[in-house]
Amino acid sequence: MPAEEMGKITSRTRLIFAVLSVVFLVVLAISPFKDFRREWKQYKRSYLRFAQTRPDTKKLLADYRPDIDQIWLPGMNVVDRCTTCHQGITQASLSEKVLPQPFRAHPPIPHNVRDWGCTVCHRGQGPATEVAEAHESTLAWEQPILPIRFIQASCGTCHYADLPQTPQLTRGRELLGELNCQGCHRLPGIERPAMLGPDLTNIGTKVSREWIYKWLKEPRTIVDKDGNVAVNGYETEEEPRMPKFRLTESELRGLSGYLSVQKARAVAPYKIDARVVTAWSKNPELISQGELRFRQMFCSTCHSLAVTRAGETKLIGGDIGPELTKVGSKVNPDWLVTWLRDPQGYLPHTKMPRYGWSDEDLHKVTQYITTKLTDSDLLTGIPQLGQPTEQEIQLGHRLFLEKGCASCHLIDGLNPQKDFGPDLSTIGGKNASDLEFGAARIPHNLVAYIQAKLQDPTSVNPAARMPQYNWNQSDLDAITTALLSMKGPPATSALQNLVVPRKEVAFHPTGSFGEVYERYKCYTCHKFNGYGGDLAPDLTFEGSRAQRQWLVDFLKNPQTLRPTLVLRMPQFNMSDRDAATLADYMTMVLQHPAANPTAVDAKQFTPAMVALGKQLYEVKYQCQSCHTIGGSGGYVGPNLNNAGSWLTPAWVEAWLRNPQALIPDTIEPRRNFTEDEVRALTAYLMTLRQGIKPPKTASAAASRTAAHGVGR
Amino acid sequence: MRLHTWMSALLLMTIAGVSGCRKHGEVPKSDPLLAAYDTEADWTDAQHIIPLSYQQAQGKRIFYQQCVWCHADATPAGPSNRSNLTPVPPLLNDGATLNAESDEYIQNIITLGGTAMGKSAMMPPYGRMLSAEEVRSVIAFTRAIAQPQYQPPARAGSQYSAK
Numbered sequence: 051m052p053a054e055e056m057g058k059i060t061s062r063t064r065l066i067f068a069v070l071s072v073v074f075l076v077v078l079a080i081s082p083f084k085d086f087r088r089e090w091k092q093y094k095r096s097y098l099r100f101a102q103t104r105p106d107t108k109k110l111l112a113d114y115r116p117d118i119d120q121i122w123l124p125g126m127n128v129v130d131r132c133t134t135c136h137q138g139i140t141q142a143s144l145s146e147k148v149l150p151q152p153f154r155a156h157p158p159i160p161h162n163v164r165d166w167g168c169t170v171c172h173r174g175q176g177p178a179t180e181v182a183e184a185h186e187s188t189l190a191w192e193q194p195i196l197p198i199r200f201i202q203a204s205c206g207t208c209h210y211a212d213l214p215q216t217p218q219l220t221r222g223r224e225l226l227g228e229l230n231c232q233g234c235h236r237l238p239g240i241e242r243p244a245m246l247g248p249d250l251t252n253i254g255t256k257v258s259r260e261w262i263y264k265w266l267k268e269p270r271t272i273v274d275k276d277g278n279v280a281v282n283g284y285e286t287e288e289e290p291r292m293p294k295f296r297l298t299e300s301e302l303r304g305l306s307g308y309l310s311v312q313k314a315r316a317v318a319p320y321k322i323d324a325r326v327v328t329a330w331s332k333n334p335e336l337i338s339q340g341e342l343r344f345r346q347m348f349c350s351t352c353h354s355l356a357v358t359r360a361g362e363t364k365l366i367g368g369d370i371g372p373e374l375t376k377v378g379s380k381v382n383p384d385w386l387v388t389w390l391r392d393p394q395g396y397l398p399h400t401k402m403p404r405y406g407w408s409d410e411d412l413h414k415v416t417q418y419i420t421t422k423l424t425d426s427d428l429l430t431g432i433p434q435l436g437q438p439t440e441q442e443i444q445l446g447h448r449l450f451l452e453k454g455c456a457s458c459h460l461i462d463g464l465n466p467q468k469d470f471g472p473d474l475s476t477i478g479g480k481n482a483s484d485l486e487f488g489a490a491r492i493p494h495n496l497v498a499y500i501q502a503k504l505q506d507p508t509s510v511n512p513a514a515r516m517p518q519y520n521w522n523q524s525d526l527d528a529i530t531t532a533l534l535s536m537k538g539p540p541a542t543s544a545l546q547n548l549v550v551p552r553k554e555v556a557f558h559p560t561g562s563f564g565e566v567y568e569r570y571k572c573y574t575c576h577k578f579n580g581y582g583g584d585l586a587p588d589l590t591f592e593g594s595r596a597q598r599q600w601l602v603d604f605l606k607n608p609q610t611l612r613p614t615l616v617l618r619m620p621q622f623n624m625s626d627r628d629a630a631t632l633a634d635y636m637t638m639v640l641q642h643p644a645a646n647p648t649a650v651d652a653k654q655f656t657p658a659m660v661a662l663g664k665q666l667y668e669v670k671y672q673c674q675s676c677h678t679i680g681g682s683g684g685y686v687g688p689n690l691n692n693a694g695s696w697l698t699p700a701w702v703e704a705w706l707r708n709p710q711a712l713i714p715d716t717i718e719p720r721r722n723f724t725e726d727e728v729r730a731l732t733a734y735l736m737t738l739r740q741g742i743k744p745p746k747t748a749s750a751a752a753s754r755t756a757a758h759g760v761g762r
Numbered sequence: 763m764r765l766h767t768w769m770s771a772l773l774l775m776t777i778a779g780v781s782g783c784r785k786h787g788e789v790p791k792s793d794p795l796l797a798a799y800d801t802e803a804d805w806t807d808a809q810h811i812i813p814l815s816y817q818q819a820q821g822k823r824i825f826y827q828q829c830v831w832c833h834a835d836a837t838p839a840g841p842s843n844r845s846n847l848t849p850v851p852p853l854l855n856d857g858a859t860l861n862a863e864s865d866e867y868i869q870n871i872i873t874l875g876g877t878a879m880g881k882s883a884m885m886p887p888y889g890r891m892l893s894a895e896e897v898r899s900v901i902a903f904t905r906a907i908a909q910p911q912y913q914p915p916a917r918a919g920s921q922y923s924a925k
Contacts, residue, residue: 157816158817159816198800215823671886672882672883675832675847675886676843683846684831684832685846686843717831719887719890719891720891721887722890
């Protein structure tokens with residue numbers, strides 16, 4: 051540019067200046083326009099329009115403000131602006147599912163949104179004001195919204211005890227326990243039982259090397275060419291507790307060799323009386339008698355057998371002990387006799403009770419098991435392995451520790467590595483950047499990671515030591531929920547006060563009761579003060595409920611009270627002394643404070659009270675809809691035919707006043723009986739004894755015929 | 763020529779500025795995996811899966827604890843107690859019977875029992891066992907699984923919808 055033209059305003063500069071000004075004005079105008087068009091402001095305005103279409107506009111707009119709404123709870127570290135868009139969240143009239151989001155009301159839950167905020171349960175970014183940033187993870191903000199099907203995980207973050215409203219979470223926690231995840235991982239709230247997998251100190255005396263080889267290769271689960279999952283060759287959905295490890299041929303040989311020489315704690319073999327064996331040797335009924343005894347003792351309460359009916363194979367029986375369909379081909383017969391006689395001598399922590407066997411019964415049952423519960427094809431395709439070499443044993447020993455076998459299985463003298471798998475106590479709160487996704491083609495978020503890892507551990511890490519499990523979708527989701535709930539202790543004191551710890555105190559009394567209790571392993575099926583199994587009734591207050599003589603008779607000869615039950619108490623062949631010890635302890639100790647035995651005297655019951663009670667039972671309250679007396683009635687509640695010799699009057703009275711006070715989760719609804727009615731009903735029930743049938747009334751007979759006429 | 767360059771540069775700036783207004787982020791994809799608990803298979807057609815709201819799912823839980831024994835044909839423990847009762851109680855999904863009853867009526871008969879409502883004494887009262895909220899959730903579940911489908915009364919405004 052020449053010097054003389056400097057500072058001169060030419061028409062060309064004017065033009066440039068004018069155009070530039072216009073452009074800058076336009077650009078400037080964009081900014082307020084953008085602000086006006088902000089996502090949350092649009093939702094604000096559309097809520098206004100939406101509220102106009104509702105009949106209760108005034109109520110809906112009562113606390114409407116055009117600004118950002120925020121729930122700020124400093125005690126809980128919550129700054130939630132969700133209500134800026136989700137404006138109808140507390141409006142009961144907006145609860146219909148057809149209404150558009152984000153204006154729908156939150157479904158009724160025990161927590162108030164104003165006290166808790168939203169992100170405490172739903173996760174996501176509370177302070178964000180854009181839909182995408184609030185709900186999804188971004189590079190800056192990593193916590194995405196928790197998919198609604200895992201929402202129960204949030205309940206479990208604070209409520210360590212099981213809630214009735216969270217079945218999925220409870221199932222997930224159960225699975226974590228059942229599948230022995232706590233063998234390798236640290237999992238808060240999941241208890242580590244005394245024995246995870248069987249003690250293998252003496253496994254060489256129990257099974258052959260070939261059987262171990264097969265088991266390690268395919269732990270019960272066999273997937274056929276059509277993709278059907280089978281257990282021991284039978285189709286079922288049962289997941290074996292032993293997962294499948296990906297082992298090579300040499301690893302299989304090494305581990306099976308190492309385990310087959312584990313015979314450290316020799317068990318003295320028990321010899322059945324030779325006279326018994328000779329007496330039965332020619333009897334063709336030996337096996338069928340053995341089977342009968344097997345059934346009579348209710349082994350099926352804990353063990354299942356595969357039964358084929360009409361072309362369909364099913365496992366029948368319980369799952370506390372192992373399935374026994376082919377056990378005769380698995381175990382050494384000498385070991386079997388010794389085991390049945392004294393299981394706790396071989397495995398101190400076993401759940402199997404010690405039965406009072408006669409030599410005759412023992413012989414019959416073992417012969418039945420070793421001849422009938424067999425499969426000649428069990429070890430088909432397994433190579434003859436012979437005696438293991440020294441190298442194989444060395445390799446097996448090393449693998450046993452490296453593969454994590456020692457985390458669940460005990461071998462005397464072997465020290466397992468502590469904390470074998472990663473600590474999972476805070477897995478549920480991990481950010482995506484803390485996780486290693488490897489080459490897996492999955493969305494990079496926590497939920498996808500957990501599910502991929504559970505389904506195939508090698509998908510995210512090819513070198514994973516974690517074994518392979520077979521999940522169905524609902525179990526996979528349940529276990530994901532339980533893992534997502536593990537976010538560690540709540541960050542703030544406000545929440546810490548609300549944490550409900552899981553309560554479970556081991557119940558192992560001493561003395562003569564304790565000895566009998568441990569021998570029969572009562573706690574495998576029954577609960578005492580919250581400790582024990584849940585297959586059979588809770589016995590915490592059994593001494594208040596049942597009469598002593600009834601307890602003795604029942605223990606000597608357990609018969610079922612509820613005819614619909616399939617799994618029943620086994621026949622222990624209990625001695626008089628053992629039965630009396632158990633009954634005495636229960637009557638003295640297992641008492642409920644609400645059932646005061648001295649307050650009720652059965653002698654005060656008059657015939658008039660009995661007659662009134664019968665009237666109330668049959669006509670006014672129609673208890674026969676759920677209970678059976680004399681062959682007629684429902685079978686929701688227990689059969690009351692023998693109530694007079696079974697239940698104590700004090701228990702019956704307390705029960706009628708408030709069943710939930712005695713057993714909190716019973717389904718019998720609490721009624722509003724008067725004291726006279728309680729007394730009369732108790733008087734009537736106390737007259738009911740087995741063998742003495744109450745006279746059949748016309749109405750009872752009529753109702754039966756009618757029921758049969760209308761029903762199927 | 764130079765003006766042209768200036769103008770194009772400004773135009774580009776403007777476009778860049780305006781393009782910031784575009785909504786970023788994509789619509790979240792619906793989750794492909796199934797909801798495990800918050801559904802109920804239609805009793806008359808197992809292929810038809812009915813999604814449940816939170817309240818309806820709570821009702822389902824209570825139903826399978828308390829009511830299933832007499833108001834369904836199959837129960838978790840095996841055969842139903844329904845055929846033992848006279849009169850035979852309605853199935854919970856029996857829309858032909860229950861759709862005609864108002865929410866208030868069903869709330870009353872669950873809370874106060876059959877006798878109080880002039881029906882069979884075999885229906886016990888649950889008022890001292892279930893809270894009003896729990897009873898309402900059972901009604902919500904009833905409405906959700908009703909066959910034929912439940913249509914809430916147009917004016918009075920039921921809290922529960924079939925969908």
